[in-house]
Amino acid sequence: MSGNKHQYAFFLGCIAPNRYPGIEAAAIQTSKNVGIDLLPLKGASCCPAPGAFGSIDLNVWYAMAARNVVLAEQMKMDIALICNGCYKSIYEVNHKLKHNDELRDGVNEVLKEIDMEFKGTADVWHLAELYYDPKIVGVKKLADSVKRPLAGAKIAVHYGCHLMKPGKERHFGDTENPMWMEELVAALGAEPVQYRNKMQCCGAGGGVRGYDLAHALDITNEKLINMQEVGVDAVTEVCPFCQLQFDRGQIEIKEKFGAEYGIPVLHYNELLGLAQGMSPDELALDLHAISVEPFLKKIL
Amino acid sequence: MAEVKKYEEPRIGVFVCHCGTNIAGSIDVKAVMEYARTLPNVIVADDYQYMCSTPGQNKIAEAISEQKLTGVVVAACSPRLHEPTFRNATKAGGLNPFRFEMANIREQNSWVHMHQPEEATSKAKDAVRIAVAKASLLEDLIPKSVPVEKAAMVVGGGVGGMQAALDLANAGIKTYLVEKTPSIGGRMSQLDKTFPTLDCSQCILTPKMVDVYRHEGIELLTYTEVEAVEGYIGNFDVTLRKKARGVITPAEAEARGIVGGGCTGCGDCATVCPVIKPNPFELGMAPRKAIYIYHPQVSPLIYTVDFDACVKCGLCVEACDTKQAVDLEAKDEFMTVKVGTVILALGYDIFPIEKKFEWGYKNYDNVITSLEFERLICASGPTGGHLIRPSDGATPKRVAFVLCAGSRDNTGVGKPYCSRFCCMYSLKHAHQIIEKIPGVVPYIFYMDIRSFGKMYEEFYYRIQDEGAKFIRGRVANITQDPVTKNLHVNAEDTLLGRPIDMEVDMVVLAAAIEPTAETEKTRRLFGVSCSQDGWLLEAHPKLNPCGTTTAGVYLAGVCQGPKDIPDTVAQAEGAASAASIPIHRGEVELEPYFAVCMEDKCAGCGLCVNQCPYQALALVEKEGRTVMQVTEAKCKGCGTCGGFCPGGAIWMQHFATPQIIAQIDAFLLGGEQ
Amino acid sequence: MAVKKDYKDQKLAEKLRDRKYYIPDSNPEFIKDVEKIGQTAAHMCYQCGTCTGSCPSAPRSSYRIRLFMRKAILGLEEEILTDPDLWLCTTCYSCTDRCPRDLAPTDAIMAMRNLAFKRDIVPRNFLQTVQLIYKTGHGVPNNDANRAARKRLGLEAEPETTHKYPEYLPGIRRILDHYRLKENADRILAEGE
Numbered sequence A: 001m002s003g004n005k006h007q008y009a010f011f012l013g014c015i016a017p018n019r020y021p022g023i024e025a026a027a028i029q030t031s032k033n034v035g036i037d038l039l040p041l042k043g044a045s046c047c048p049a050p051g052a053f054g055s056i057d058l059n060v061w062y063a064m065a066a067r068n069v070v071l072a073e074q075m076k077m078d079i080a081l082i083c084n085g086c087y088k089s090i091y092e093v094n095h096k097l098k099h100n101d102e103l104r105d106g107v108n109e110v111l112k113e114i115d116m117e118f119k120g121t122a123d124v125w126h127l128a129e130l131y132y133d134p135k136i137v138g139v140k141k142l143a144d145s146v147k148r149p150l151a152g153a154k155i156a157v158h159y160g161c162h163l164m165k166p167g168k169e170r171h172f173g174d175t176e177n178p179m180w181m182e183e184l185v186a187a188l189g190a191e192p193v194q195y196r197n198k199m200q201c202c203g204a205g206g207g208v209r210g211y212d213l214a215h216a217l218d219i220t221n222e223k224l225i226n227m228q229e230v231g232v233d234a235v236t237e238v239c240p241f242c243q244l245q246f247d248r249g250q251i252e253i254k255e256k257f258g259a260e261y262g263i264p265v266l267h268y269n270e271l272l273g274l275a276q277g278m279s280p281d282e283l284a285l286d287l288h289a290i291s292v293e294p295f296l297k298k299i300l
Numbered sequence B: 001m002a003e004v005k006k007y008e009e010p011r012i013g014v015f016v017c018h019c020g021t022n023i024a025g026s027i028d029v030k031a032v033m034e035y036a037r038t039l040p041n042v043i044v045a046d047d048y049q050y051m052c053s054t055p056g057q058n059k060i061a062e063a064i065s066e067q068k069l070t071g072v073v074v075a076a077c078s079p080r081l082h083e084p085t086f087r088n089a090t091k092a093g094g095l096n097p098f099r100f101e102m103a104n105i106r107e108q109n110s111w112v113h114m115h116q117p118e119e120a121t122s123k124a125k126d127a128v129r130i131a132v133a134k135a136s137l138l139e140d141l142i143p144k145s146v147p148v149e150k151a152a153m154v155v156g157g158g159v160g161g162m163q164a165a166l167d168l169a170n171a172g173i174k175t176y177l178v179e180k181t182p183s184i185g186g187r188m189s190q191l192d193k194t195f196p197t198l199d200c201s202q203c204i205l206t207p208k209m210v211d212v213y214r215h216e217g218i219e220l221l222t223y224t225e226v227e228a229v230e231g232y233i234g235n236f237d238v239t240l241r242k243k244a245r246g247v248i249t250p251a252e253a254e255a256r257g258i259v260g261g262g263c264t265g266c267g268d269c270a271t272v273c274p275v276i277k278p279n280p281f282e283l284g285m286a287p288r289k290a291i292y293i294y295h296p297q298v299s300p301l302i303y304t305v306d307f308d309a310c311v312k313c314g315l316c317v318e319a320c321d322t323k324q325a326v327d328l329e330a331k332d333e334f335m336t337v338k339v340g341t342v343i344l345a346l347g348y349d350i351f352p353i354e355k356k357f358e359w360g361y362k363n364y365d366n367v368i369t370s371l372e373f374e375r376l377i378c379a380s381g382p383t384g385g386h387l388i389r390p391s392d393g394a395t396p397k398r399v400a401f402v403l404c405a406g407s408r409d410n411t412g413v414g415k416p417y418c419s420r421f422c423c424m425y426s427l428k429h430a431h432q433i434i435e436k437i438p439g440v441v442p443y444i445f446y447m448d449i450r451s452f453g454k455m456y457e458e459f460y461y462r463i464q465d466e467g468a469k470f471i472r473g474r475v476a477n478i479t480q481d482p483v484t485k486n487l488h489v490n491a492e493d494t495l496l497g498r499p500i501d502m503e504v505d506m507v508v509l510a511a512a513i514e515p516t517a518e519t520e521k522t523r524r525l526f527g528v529s530c531s532q533d534g535w536l537l538e539a540h541p542k543l544n545p546c547g548t549t550t551a552g553v554y555l556a557g558v559c560q561g562p563k564d565i566p567d568t569v570a571q572a573e574g575a576a577s578a579a580s581i582p583i584h585r586g587e588v589e590l591e592p593y594f595a596v597c598m599e600d601k602c603a604g605c606g607l608c609v610n611q612c613p614y615q616a617l618a619l620v621e622k623e624g625r626t627v628m629q630v631t632e633a634k635c636k637g638c639g640t641c642g643g644f645c646p647g648g649a650i651w652m653q654h655f656a657t658p659q660i661i662a663q664i665d666a667f668l669l670g671g672e673q
Numbered sequence C: 001m002a003v004k005k006d007y008k009d010q011k012l013a014e015k016l017r018d019r020k021y022y023i024p025d026s027n028p029e030f031i032k033d034v035e036k037i038g039q040t041a042a043h044m045c046y047q048c049g050t051c052t053g054s055c056p057s058a059p060r061s062s063y064r065i066r067l068f069m070r071k072a073i074l075g076l077e078e079e080i081l082t083d084p085d086l087w088l089c090t091t092c093y094s095c096t097d098r099c100p101r102d103l104a105p106t107d108a109i110m111a112m113r114n115l116a117f118k119r120d121i122v123p124r125n126f127l128q129t130v131q132l133i134y135k136t137g138h139g140v141p142n143n144d145a146n147r148a149a150r151k152r153l154g155l156e157a158e159p160e161t162t163h164k165y166p167e168y169l170p171g172i173r174r175i176l177d178h179y180r181l182k183e184n185a186d187r188i189l190a191e192g193e
């Protein structure tokens, strides 16, 4: 361990470690480079998936998410994570339980059965917001960590819904036309580009990807059209589930609708890794469904 | 236990009101009345359907004379409503009216505990017991009469303030009209036409502005703000700050001995002035110089120097030449005037609608507010009356109007109330573009069309007939085409049940209105309350809509709540009438709730003097001793000094320490001695 | 109550079915349940349509979030819970962010889905996720190809989760069993076979 000043319990979720392990590897390495140590949160589970679990029984969702938070409480650490879906579950349940005694009592009744108690002592952060926060990292330090600027790359930002909304229970300010992630992209030397309806959903959430794939893909397709309209070299996001939807989704869209885009999809940590000098191999970019090669050609 | 003054043996009568079913519906009135009979000092207790009715009042008067009562308690509604009624009844029975005490068992009890009859009844008993305890210790008090200054002040020179000032002056009352900007006229002078008659706003307003300017009874003080207020009804001392205008009037020139000098409004100064600033009257869409008038019809027609922008080059001084009107060294001046009554007509501002990010105001060029629309469509406005797209100057052919933009909004960003005139002016706007732009289509996105006034629904009918398209749905968001700068308006047509993506050339946001930034400060100076939403609070929403809870201060126009011009003018006339009554009567009675110094106990320490927020206290020499003295007319009876005096030497009339302690005891001890 | 027309011709009976709204068709408790589970004052909806206008699912389907709010207020429980559109919300929260009445239509939808589940109405994919988590702790579990990729990156084959520490699984199962979630998922999936 490098002994950086800022240490967090690293909540992995499912899709990053089990489908895009490069994101996990990148998050640990790139964070260390900017002064953040991510420590294993042993025994964590699925956040659990807010769409599936929230739809079936919100009480189970509260209890399962609370269990993950308690693991961090026991480490006396705040949680950092890399997925918007996880953010929705872990951040929001933590927030709700801290502010609603009735909910908290209900959850603790269940947790008692496994000798756990939610105390409300931990905070939950998305790594992206820690990167943006000048008290932790800040755009400047991020830019300083860049060894290989992504110069000339036009990158569309997809914020993803559950990071930003509902805005009232978050702290990101403008949820209609935010620009802070564009600043994160610009810090890597790339050019963030604006496209129509950028805050629209990727289409996957709420269980819709599983329930009605064509419907979900049609939403994704609309976003891809809007990105293609302005011409982008890649789209970046901070949610492996959105990544899955954009990345594998483009293959599915081709199969189902016949439309082809070939827009590489990169988690911000993957981008950051490339900019800090990690090789495509160290990021397992070959696991992506849509080839990242054209993008790599542009920047390498 | 505080020491109690010596009184005659108290004999109290208690009267419990049913108020129809308002009280009796949840409180067992008979039980409360029976309970009152068991209380110490209570000689008689009674109940009645409506205590405020003539038979109800007669019961009080008769009981006083028959039972030789020394105090009266009525358990009924709020003292705000009927304290005067029952004081009169007490007086009619031959007692001093301040021997009366009221227990509120309606607003603070039956109405809020509608579904808890037992608890409500028990709470009513507590209230009666507390009131009896106080009534047993009440003393005779004599109200003071003070003369009323035969002058009035109107703050705010919009159409509301102008109307009020004209009415007061026409009624023979000297009136000061204080306006913070360089010209009177307010928002109405920014409007093009007015619904539902479509008369030209300036055409109907300028004659009034001229009347105000010319009226001998009105002293017009533009570019002036209220700095401090002292006193009370009949005798307000208002300190005004006349902001440095940098230009003097012919009258001021004459006073300085400059013959034939002073500003004539020729504008030679502005021609040479090198500094260019956005003109706030045109909402920044047209320039003005550092020495400026807002628009040609200003009243008074005197230029003003914007000292924040002025570079003191002196070119204007030269240009003005022998008129010597420009004084670049001018300083703010202060003056104090005495008035008997005051009307606040502070108007409103537009809510900063860019805070509703979803509509992209200030982010997208072709999204404008309705007030900007008024300037663009106005022949004397920055484009000569041509509605154009800010992005490219083209004439829009498809225009969307977004109603309830920030109104009827409970999110915390926006206003929960209806802004009340945006439906109507948006109809007007639709008409104006249909009239001016061939082939244009106005799309009005609305939730409800509120056309409640006289001839308003007919106006709605007319605009629909002229071709405006109505879409029942609130606009969800707006996106901009990056190339054409056209706008996509997203909403649901809730009547079709179908989402809409409408590409238009221009969007007009009917932005909510809100109290002006200075309203808060001004209302505090005059001791006026505001309601939750920030608008100034009337004394009673139905029965006293022009008055405030501060005697002698009245309200006119939008500062009391959103209203259009007809309603503003009507309220202004009401306020002027109300404000003239004390002046014509010549004197007012003050409630005798003064602090009284009990000189034998006063140590003359003087610590209370600085505590008083109204500067009502002073130390004086009396019979060789230093004691405190109260200027009764200044004392508001707030009790700060009474609670503070370390020696307990201050007696707060009607709220004296023993009276209050008796009330607390009565409550805490539950009637046990 | 809707007029029952016992027409012999089934097709005609359906075609001419009484479509009026009658008070007895509604369950007044329904909106209260929705509000309690969803923690939002759904009865304050004033039908402005901002939600539908914001909804990414609306333009490509018959799903109208505003209509669900309307029907909930009217207590049209049956109609809501059996409507396949109920499951088309992506939970993007655009409607919640913009609702001028400060409601959370998304959470109202979640509440209605919870109520549907109580009546065994739920798409199969939701239940499969439950089974996977019960088994592995993950909704999207690890697989061999991924294990190989992890090793290539210098990561351990199993992430530091229940995958590496299966001793945490009993606790997770205990929570799910507390709500009898696995049992219900298995049963509903089996019945649907």
Ligand SMILES: Cc1cc2nc3c(=O)[nH]c(=O)nc-3n(C[C@H](O)[C@H](O)[C@H](O)COP(=O)(O)OP(=O)(O)OC[C@H]3O[C@@H](n4cnc5c(N)ncnc54)[C@H](O)[C@@H]3O)c2cc1C
Pocket: B155, B156, B157, B158, B159, B160, B161, B178, B179, B180, B181, B184, B185, B186, B187, B188, B191, B193, B194, B195, B196, B224, B225, B226, B345, B346, B347, B348, B370, B371, B374, B421, B425, B428, B516, B518, B519, B522, B556, B557, B558, B559, B563, B564, B565, B566, B568
């Ligand atoms: C776009 C738009 C279109 C409209 N169209 C119509 C229409 O067609 N028909 C219609 O009937 N109504 C219309 N209205 C409404 C109309 O503007 C108001 O009803 C009217 O202006 C109210 O007048 P007022 O005197 O109360 O306030 P204002 O016009 O706001 O006047 C207030 C005055 O007080 C001054 N002031 C404020 N605070 C102080 C202070 N502390 N000290 C000194 N002075 C102060 C201000 O400078 C201002 O001059 C429209 C409004 C808008 C926004």
Ligand code: SF4
Pocket: B247, B262, B263, B264, B265, B266, B267, B268, B269, B270, B302, B303, B319, B320, B323, B325, B326
């Ligand atoms: S200040 Fe002098 S120059 Fe300017 S308008 Fe007045 S008179 Fe004319």
Ligand code: SF4
Pocket: B403, B404, B405, B407, B408, B417, B418, B419, B420, B421, B422, B423, B424, B448, B449, B450, B510
């Ligand atoms: S007047 Fe009309 S547009 Fe304005 S807030 Fe009221 S309903 Fe909305």
Ligand code: SF4
Pocket: C044, C045, C046, C047, C048, C049, C050, C051, C052, C065, C066, C069, C095, C098, C099, C100, C101, C102, C103, C105
């Ligand atoms: S946005 Fe809110 S108030 Fe408007 S229809 Fe939807 S839920 Fe109802």
Ligand code: SF4
Pocket: C051, C054, C055, C056, C057, C058, C065, C088, C089, C090, C091, C092, C093, C094, C095, C096, C105, C106, C109
């Ligand atoms: S949260 Fe659901 S209902 Fe609301 S806008 Fe998104 S998809 Fe539509």
